[in-house]
Amino acid sequence: MQPLAYARASDVSSAVRHVAGARGAEFIAGGTDMLQLLQERVRTPAELIDINRLPLSGIDVGPEGLRIGALARMADVADDRRVRERCPVIAEALLASASAQVRNMASIGGNLLQRTRCLYFRDVVTPCNKREPGSGCSARDGKNRLNAILGGSEDCIATYPGDLAVALVAVDAIVHIQGVRGDRTVPIDELHRLPGETPHIETVLEPGDLVTAVSIPDSAHARRSHYLKVRDRASFEFALASAAVALDLDGRTIRDARVAVGGVATKPWRLVEVEHLLRGRPVSADVFRMAAERAADGAQPQAHNAFKATLLTRTVARALTTVGSGA
């Protein structure tokens, strides 16, 4: 038995100061990822600070666009009419995530910060650099069908598991953070880090940093956006490959594009080259296929996941065709 203290946070500043200053203190929101990791002894915090009573669950539309509080529940955000109209990709990514029960509990902030589903990360008797730095990577020569083909390093090839963060990359979302030194913002694309030689450091957050909200600027491409997720079964399953696409059209010409992918990379992965190939071209299945052919550029498949490269190009092409239809 390991003792575990629990306390409820009553205001943001003292919660941040407490977690920054107390060794082994962690935030808990919906608990849907944290509790699994505690049960499996993957995480062993000394103290959990429950943030659920903090006033961070609003969904608002203001001058900066849409602002979603970090404690808004996945189900409520997916169901919000303003989210569905302004950023369909967000609602679709959330509805393709987990199950109705999990979505009712799980928060937006917790979703962004969920940990990988790499089999070995969650199995404490196997070496894993992410769980225990320097112990080795069991996935490299093990079961790596679900692991990443993009963004991996010698030390880690774990896939970033979430759907929402991929959708947020396609709509240029900004993450709002409160830390001990005050507020700051980080573009969603910069929140998660590549594993490199330090796969246990997954984000740019510092101890005590609390995600307070995400904001999404109003844009034409966010309004014409779509999320497609391909997985082993139709629900309650993580992505083998997913694509979040957003197009700004001028008639039948693509003025601007965003393409981000999930299930294949160590962090939410933006396909800048694919976007470049789309800009200025007409809306057509041929153009979408041509651009999608570049989706897996630079891929480094492992023994059991080479199929992901083909799956990825097809997923991106199909998502683009869907979002371009009716133009």
Ligand SMILES: Cc1cc2nc3c(=O)[nH]c(=O)nc-3n(C[C@H](O)[C@H](O)[C@H](O)COP(=O)(O)OP(=O)(O)OC[C@H]3O[C@@H](n4cnc5c(N)ncnc54)[C@H](O)[C@@H]3O)c2cc1C
């Ligand atoms: C069976 C199952 C299937 C799933 N399938 C999917 C799926 O298909 N797609 C998908 O995207 N997700 C999936 N998930 C993951 C699920 O969406 C996450 O567990 C959930 O979103 C986490 O939110 P939470 O509020 O419960 O976080 P918690 O478990 O409370 O916290 C998760 C982490 O975030 C930290 N944290 C939480 N809030 C904040 C904050 N505001 N600031 C700083 N740190 C914070 C915590 O300290 C912890 O480290 C699945 C989960 C389960 C159990």
Ligand code: SF4
């Ligand atoms: S891929 Fe990363 S998370 Fe998986 S075993 Fe290797 S080091 Fe651990």
